[in-house]
Amino acid sequence: MKKLIVTFLIIFLSNFNVIASDLPSVKVGEVDPNGEVVTVKAFGLVCDFCANAIEKVFMRKDEVSGIDVSLDKHHILIALKEGKQLADEEITKLVTDSGYDIKEINRSRSVAEQ
């Protein structure tokens, strides 16, 4: 029985670590483990004002739980709340209206579903 509990704990903790390490980090807000994560490759992000503008615009949206803008990677990571969606067209409009161009949009399932 003792062996069984220890084995269960090892399996449980190792799974927990995998989930925790798979969670992307965001500078603003948080990542909902049950929400979708959208990664946008954008052109024109060269300074902190650019990144700050993108953060402000996306964090106004009710669907967004967190955001991370990387000048090094030229990408915007948008974490959505559980059950919420943000269509590609809307993401494109938010980014272009902020003065930047979209190169590509990639979506991943929620961390909990992976």
Place this chain on the structure above:
Amino acid sequence: MLFRIILLLIISATIQAHARPVSYPGGWTVSTFNDADRYSGFIHYSPTAFYSIGYHVEYWRDRDYQIHALHINNLIKRWNAEASQGNFYLMSGIGFAHSDEGDFDNRAELAAYGGIAADWETRKVFFSYANRYTDAGNIADSFRQKARFGFAPYVTEYGNWHTWLMMEVRHAPESKDQFVATPLVRLFKGADLFEAGVSDQGDVLFNFVHRF
């Protein structure tokens, strides 16, 4: 004078229709600029992604006059690439000038100004050019242009302190010192930007911009 003001407004209105965003919609910017010629302060709001509008005040030291103006920034064109950004702006304002100097005892006159600005930057290099013609009636009439080159000694991620070393050259044809060169340091983090330098004439440059 009236013709010039109308012309500036027409140019401004025409270009707004074709403009690209200046800042993100709903964003405010406050800034102060202090250089060899003047002190100035702005507060402006971007109602859409195409332009910003606000209040601009400036004090010209040599002629001892102030301008208070409704100021409009138009982003006419932006060029975005993976690692660079270029912009072309129109900047204009209309208001009044006030002076206490000499014969201009507490005198106010209609004033207007207009100019263009362009910049191109990567995360390592920066170039910019700006000019402005100011018509303050009988109080003053001036043309200024500035060019800048800068480089970043290191590149770091968003949210860290960014440092730029820059050289600004100002040309004012009617001024006693037609050319003034100012080496300066720019510090930039998040929504705040600071610049400080001293010109070859000993004038202090200090600029501050905050977005919210």
